[in-house]
Amino acid sequence: MAVNIREKVRSVFAEVCKVDIEHLDDEVRVREELGIDSILGLQLLARCEVILGIEVDEAACAELETVGQFLDYFESASGS
Amino acid sequence: MSLADEVLAKASARAAKNVFVDVGTGKERVVYSGNDFVQMSQRIVRALEKEGVGYRSRVTVALRNSATFAATVTALLKCGAVFAPMKLEYRAVELTEMFRDLDPDFVITEAEHLESIWPYCDGRVVLVCDGVELHRVDYDQHARASPLYSREGLAELSLLSPRPSDMSGLPPGVASINFTYRGHGYPLGAMIASEQYRIGTKALAECIDADRCHTMLVLLPMTHIYGLVACLFLPLLHDITAVLTHTLHPRRLLQTIRDESIDFLPAVPEIGELLAKTQTCEDSRIGVDLFVTGGSRLTEDCHRRILASLGCTDASDASQTTSGAELLNGYGLTEVTPATLNRRGDARIGTEGTVVHGLEWKLSDTDGELLLRGPGVFRGYYRRPRETNEALDPEGWLHTGDIFSVNQGHLRFVRELKPTCKINGLMVDLQELRAVLSGHDRVEDAHIAFRDGKLRAVVELSEGHSGANGSRPSGDCLRAFLKERLASYKIPQSIELSDR
Numbered sequence: 093m094a095v096n097i098r099e100k101v102r103s104v105f106a107e108v109c110k111v112d113i114e115h116l117d118d119e120v121r122v123r124e125e126l127g128i129d130s131i132l133g134l135q136l137l138a139r140c141e142v143i144l145g146i147e148v149d150e151a152a153c154a155e156l157e158t159v160g161q162f163l164d165y166f167e168s169a170s171g172s
Numbered sequence: 173m174s175l176a177d178e179v180l181a182k183a184s185a186r187a188a189k190n191v192f193v194d195v196g197t198g199k200e201r202v203v204y205s206g207n208d209f210v211q212m213s214q215r216i217v218r219a220l221e222k223e224g225v226g227y228r229s230r231v232t233v234a235l236r237n238s239a240t241f242a243a244t245v246t247a248l249l250k251c252g253a254v255f256a257p258m259k260l261e262y263r264a265v266e267l268t269e270m271f272r273d274l275d276p277d278f279v280i281t282e283a284e285h286l287e288s289i290w291p292y293c294d295g296r297v298v299l300v301c302d303g304v305e306l307h308r309v310d311y312d313q314h315a316r317a318s319p320l321y322s323r324e325g326l327a328e329l330s331l332l333s334p335r336p337s338d339m340s341g342l343p344p345g346v347a348s349i350n351f352t353y354r355g356h357g358y359p360l361g362a363m364i365a366s367e368q369y370r371i372g373t374k375a376l377a378e379c380i381d382a383d384r385c386h387t388m389l390v391l392l393p394m395t396h397i398y399g400l401v402a403c404l405f406l407p408l409l410h411d412i413t414a415v416l417t418h419t420l421h422p423r424r425l426l427q428t429i430r431d432e433s434i435d436f437l438p439a440v441p442e443i444g445e446l447l448a449k450t451q452t453c454e455d456s457r458i459g460v461d462l463f464v465t466g467g468s469r470l471t472e473d474c475h476r477r478i479l480a481s482l483g484c485t486d487a488s489d490a491s492q493t494t495s496g497a498e499l500l501n502g503y504g505l506t507e508v509t510p511a512t513l514n515r516r517g518d519a520r521i522g523t524e525g526t527v528v529h530g531l532e533w534k535l536s537d538t539d540g541e542l543l544l545r546g547p548g549v550f551r552g553y554y555r556r557p558r559e560t561n562e563a564l565d566p567e568g569w570l571h572t573g574d575i576f577s578v579n580q581g582h583l584r585f586v587r588e589l590k591p592t593c594k595i596n597g598l599m600v601d602l603q604e605l606r607a608v609l610s611g612h613d614r615v616e617d618a619h620i621a622f623r624d625g626k627l628r629a630v631v632e633l634s635e636g637h638s639g640a641n642g643s644r645p646s647g648d649c650l651r652a653f654l655k656e657r658l659a660s661y662k663i664p665q666s667i668e669l670s671d672r
Contacts, residue, residue: 127626127665131442131446131596
């Protein structure tokens with residue numbers, strides 16, 4: 093189940109950032125390396141909310157830096 | 173009638189009707205009627221007068237979007253003070269220069285922003301707004317309690333032009349000093365007259381046919397000229413209820429649009445695109461009748477996507493959607509807002525519309541730069557005669573620094589002439605970024621470019637960077653250096669290092 097959520101979120105990153113999913117290692121920095129600005133970030137959060145059926149804490153997400161941290165956050169928020 | 177008196181008279185006439193509705197982050201909803209707004213403004217006037225704010229007092233306003241922000245601006249206008257809206261995202265280099273330039277007598281802020289603004293408050297009266305009242309904060313007492321916030325070590329810009337020592341250079345009628353960038357590498361305080369706010373609001377109201385708008389969503393920062401005109405003066409002077417939200421989360425925005433029956437949304441194009449993408453996922457249209465974009469470039473593709481999300485089934489060439497909703501794109505700058513705007517019923521895709529009433533305009537014969545003249549144009553840059561003379565020629569024409577082409581009266585933005593760019597509606601001065609990067613002791617020079625919507629820096633490292641006292645700085649190291657000094661939206665997404 094947890095793996096499934098991580099892969100779903102990774103797919104959203106790939107779709108929103110228009111990068112191949114194999115380039116989205118956990119260590120990748122979302123702002124610096126993927127160029128996610130505030131607007132793109134909000135689009136990403138909104139997509140994840142719809143797919144996972146959860147409501148994210150925007151302030152908590154603003155503190156996250158890497159793909160892995162986002163995956164951990166969504167995994168935890170989904171109760172996995 | 174003064175602008176403040178006009179605002180208060182209009183609010184008073186609305187009596188029990190809603191003027192502002194603050195939906196916060198969705199958990200609580202606070203409503204301000206016309207009477208509430210008048211009482212709040214009058215209470216702030218009394219508090220300001222008690223503290224000594226009066227004619228020509230210079231007052232920095234660093235508040236979030238709120239009914240209190242609007243009431244504070246109204247109260248300051250009523251007192252005859254000159255307010256300077258200050259973005260809360262600014263960092264040390266920017267704040268240092270703006271506070272030195274303006275040298276405000278008073279600073280109005282909120283408790284949560286006090287610490288970041290505190291290093292610039294020595295010798296000034298600091299008033300903290302708790303949403304209801306203004307409280308004076310004792311500088312010495314707070315400084316002792318906050319030893320971390322020292323003025324020492326604050327970064328400074330090195331490119332500044334000489335400034336006259338005379339601090340009184342405020343022409344009559346100036347209501348505010350709004351900081352902006354023109355590609356010089358440092359901020360300039362544009363002097364905006366009350367008349368300019370009145371003219372800009374009237375021009376906007378005409379283009380959008382404000383009588384058809386009833387409830388608007390406020391997303392634009394009121395610290396920005398576009399936000400002041402479209403989200404503060406327009407609703408107050410034209411009987412529109414302004415709904416304030418503190419999130420840009422697209423699903424929550426779409427929900428608020430539905431819940432609050434929003435019919436008018438002024439925003440930057442990036443927000444339109446964000447809502448359009450979310451709407452596509454959720455299969456419902458953005459439920460507003462009028463979407464006005466400005467602040468940064470709206471591409472034709474983006475225009476069509478937003479149109480589709482407004483309910484247009486055939487976005488091939490129509491500006492008016494089959495749902496009846498419209499998208500109007502415009503152009504303005506701190507020095508004159510709005511300058512151009514499409515009009516209801518006459519909007520054209522890919523254009524910034526026609527020049528608004530009351531402004532003379534022409535395109536420069538040499539390069540097509542848009543020149544504007546009229547009472548809606550700013551009064552110069554505070555304490556910056558050289559930069560003022562560069563922007564305003566002897567015949568009174570404002571040189572916008574932006575190149576346009578024209579087709580049947582509709583203007584189309586071509587490119588910037590000045591070294592600046594817009595990211596999510598926010599101006600980035602490429603020279604400022606270069607100057608700050610060059611302040612790093614391992615950096616010889618930096619080349620900044622804006623391509624494909626991304627800010628990129630190529631940094632030339634100085635010789636001997638791997639010497640005894642330091643190793644080769646990494647891109648992350650330089651990014652951290654910039655984060656301490658510049659607002660986050662000015663940090664390049666790509667930093668490439670090159671050795672000399």
